[in-house]
Amino acid sequence: MDFSSLRWDRDLMDKTFSPGAMGQTLMKQYLWAQDMLGTFHNSDEEEVVPDGTNSPNSIGSPNFDPNNNIRSY
Numbered sequence: 001m002d003f004s005s006l007r008w009d010r011d012l013m014d015k016t017f018s019p020g021a022m023g024q025t026l027m028k029q030y031l032w033a034q035d036m037l038g039t040f041h042n043s044d045e046e047e048v049v050p051d052g053t054n055s056p057n058s059i060g061s062p063n064f065d066p067n068n069n070i071r072s073y
Helices: 019-038
Strands: none
Touching: none
16 A cells, blocks of 8 residues: 555645644653653552662662562553
């Protein structure tokens, strides 16, 4: 199939800066980063709040420990 007809036609686009759209984009990125990078999860997909003592890594090592039941996704 040829999907080229589904692409945006940049010649027909209005190339003006919209502060509202930029603000919404930045807010979306901030909320995504806060959600994805702010917490850990265990293998049951339950949230594990990082308090400085829990980590998905091995103790004293930057390497991932698959046996400690904490994931960084």
